[in-house]
Amino acid sequence: MKKKTIAAVLAAALTFHGLGITTDGLAAGYNKVSDGIYQMLDGTAITGILARGIDISHWQGSVDWGQVAADDISFAMLGTRYKGEIDPYFREFAAGAQAHGIKIGAYIYSYATDVAGAEAEADFILDLIKDYPISYPVAYDLEDNSQAGLSSQELAAMVNAFCARIEAAGYYPMLYANDYWLANRIDMSQIKYDVWVARYEVKHAYSNPAMWQATSSGIVNGVTGGVDIDFQYKDFSGKIAPNLWRTIGDKTYYYQNYTMQKNAWIHDGSGWFYMNSGGQPSTGWLTQNGTDYYLTEATGRMADGWLQMADGWHYFNGSGAMQTGWVSDGAAWYYLSNGGVMQTGWLPDGQNRYYLRDSGAMAIGWRQLDGIWYYFNGSGAMQTGWVGDDRAWYYLDPATGAMFANTEITVDHVLYQVDANGVCHAVVPAEPETGEATAEPGANSDASSNTNETAAADSQPLENHGIVAIVPPID
Numbered sequence: 001m002k003k004k005t006i007a008a009v010l011a012a013a014l015t016f017h018g019l020g021i022t023t024d025g026l027a028a029g030y031n032k033v034s035d036g037i038y039q040m041l042d043g044t045a046i047t048g049i050l051a052r053g054i055d056i057s058h059w060q061g062s063v064d065w066g067q068v069a070a071d072d073i074s075f076a077m078l079g080t081r082y083k084g085e086i087d088p089y090f091r092e093f094a095a096g097a098q099a100h101g102i103k104i105g106a107y108i109y110s111y112a113t114d115v116a117g118a119e120a121e122a123d124f125i126l127d128l129i130k131d132y133p134i135s136y137p138v139a140y141d142l143e144d145n146s147q148a149g150l151s152s153q154e155l156a157a158m159v160n161a162f163c164a165r166i167e168a169a170g171y172y173p174m175l176y177a178n179d180y181w182l183a184n185r186i187d188m189s190q191i192k193y194d195v196w197v198a199r200y201e202v203k204h205a206y207s208n209p210a211m212w213q214a215t216s217s218g219i220v221n222g223v224t225g226g227v228d229i230d231f232q233y234k235d236f237s238g239k240i241a242p243n244l245w246r247t248i249g250d251k252t253y254y255y256q257n258y259t260m261q262k263n264a265w266i267h268d269g270s271g272w273f274y275m276n277s278g279g280q281p282s283t284g285w286l287t288q289n290g291t292d293y294y295l296t297e298a299t300g301r302m303a304d305g306w307l308q309m310a311d312g313w314h315y316f317n318g319s320g321a322m323q324t325g326w327v328s329d330g331a332a333w334y335y336l337s338n339g340g341v342m343q344t345g346w347l348p349d350g351q352n353r354y355y356l357r358d359s360g361a362m363a364i365g366w367r368q369l370d371g372i373w374y375y376f377n378g379s380g381a382m383q384t385g386w387v388g389d390d391r392a393w394y395y396l397d398p399a400t401g402a403m404f405a406n407t408e409i410t411v412d413h414v415l416y417q418v419d420a421n422g423v424c425h426a427v428v429p430a431e432p433e434t435g436e437a438t439a440e441p442g443a444n445s446d447a448s449s450n451t452n453e454t455a456a457a458d459s460q461p462l463e464n465h466g467i468v469a470i471v472p473p474i475d
Contacts, residue, residue: 030218030229032072038231040214041201051075051232055107055213058082058089060223065096067222075103075136077196077230080125094132105136107176110158111144118158122165126248129171131279133258135240137174137210138166139196143181156190163193170246170255172239174210182206194234210234243268253279272302272320292322292340313342313360332361333380352381353401373403373422392423 029041030052038046052072056063057079068076076097079087097104108125112118118140125138140162142155150158163173175191178198182188183205194210204212211232218229242257245268254261254268254275261275274282274295281300286293294303294316302320306313306329315323315336322340326333335343335356342360346353355363355376362380366373375383375396382401387394395404395411395418405422408415415427 030214040203044203046203046214046231048233049231050235053077053211053230053232054218054220054223055079055228055230056093056223058087060225060227061089063093063096064222065093065100065102068097068220069100069102071221073102073220075105075230075232077105077107077136077139080106080108080128086128090128098133103135104133105138106134107139107141109141109144110162111146112158113146113150114154115157115161118162119165122162123249126166126169126171130246130248130253131260134171135242135258136236137172137194137196137240139174139176141176142186143177152185152187153190155185156187159186159191159193169248170241170244172236176213179205196230208233210236251278251280254281270301271304273300274302293320294322311339311341314340315342334360334362354380354382373405374401375403394422395424
């Protein structure tokens with residue numbers, strides 16, 4: 001893929017003229033004969049071909065990519081550097097090829113003379129191509145005269161250093177070299193990577209290359225003058241993942257369908273992430289459309305379920321939205337403040353009072369708090385007044401909900417003896433007046449204690465089984 005000068009192009013044109021080959025003749029060469037079969041300039045069949053492509057750089061100038069795509073070009077290998085800077089046509093070529101469905105690979109012409117230089121060239125090309133949908137290999141072009149004095153082992157070490165860097169970033173590396181360099185200049189016994197071989201107008205000698213650059217003077221509609229035509233032997237579809245994480249330099253990006261994701265939610269199979277405008281995963285709090293999300297500091301993964309933070313526990317639903325108010329998780333209910341923090345202890349909510357345990361779970365049934373028993377119904381609301389069933393009745397302070405125990409109380413003018421477990425027993429007068437009935441515990445009643453309350457009994461009140469009504473029947 002040597003730099004093409006005007007002199008070189010004119011020399012090629014004169015050569016073809018001397019052979020009696022016209023530009024039309026060039027167009028006829030390297031074209032498709034049938035599926036998988038193309039022909040060389042002399043009509044020799046080229047078999048086993050998966051696709052035809054071109055490699056191109058600033059030397060060709062502007063390109064009509066619509067015409068290129070229509071002329072049986074499936075992929076384009078784009079040059080990335082010119083005089084130490086980004087090839088001035090790279091971005092234009094990448095955008096044009098992508099817009100017309102042509103798959104993109106890239107190459108860099110190497111001037112390196114040691115491993116450090118090869119790694120620096122890998123970093124250069126990675127920093128450029130990361131913003132483009134590269135779905136074909138990234139090739140290292142070794143052929144410069146400055147490398148002529150290097151040993152075959154030194155050249156192989158450079159190839160391996162470059163390719164390892166490219167591979168670590170999630171791209172598919174490949175060596176570009178001509179037949180002579182492959183046979184005589186590079187120690188290929190040290191190379192494990194695929195080869196893109198260059199041999200013009202004659203079938204290559206190198207065996208089993210992944211691609212072949214067959215001519216530097218091909219004619220393709222939409223490209224002015226001659227252009228390199230390449231034939232693909234190897235299927236890259238299973239080699240280059242369309243969806244993956246890439247770390248380039250000190251930054252991590254996510255690619256979907258070969259394209260870096262920006263300002264978008266992505267799911268990598270393990271969870272959700274939000275990629276910011278620079279293509280990196282956001283971390284910390286993120287608010288979108290009035291909904292708060294939390295992206296973990298370590299990886300940027302969206303939190304779901306319970307997460308302990310500096311201000312307490314937060315709960316995020318399956319969509320990652322931070323929850324507030326009442327939340328059901330499994331068999332328990334929890335209450336989260338307006339800031340999303342899980343609450344504990346007593347909670348007034350509307351006309352009711354609730355108690356949230358140290359775990360945050362809403363209390364149900366009997367609960368002893370600071371030595372006092374309380375009863376919370378199936379909805380968690382603290383109860384007052386009479387609570388019981390046909391086995392035992394308890395009376396809970398109408399103001400505080402505290403269960404009376406080990407005392408006497410009067411409710412609706414009826415005296416009750418309350419034992420240490422809180423069970424209420426009506427006190428029957430020794431000689432009741434004629435017609436006076438002995439009352440059972442009643443509903444909506446006020447009580448007064450005949451003695452000061454004592455500490456709660458050692459044993460729990462009647463277990464919460466069989467309680468079918470809060471208000472008992474009155475005889």
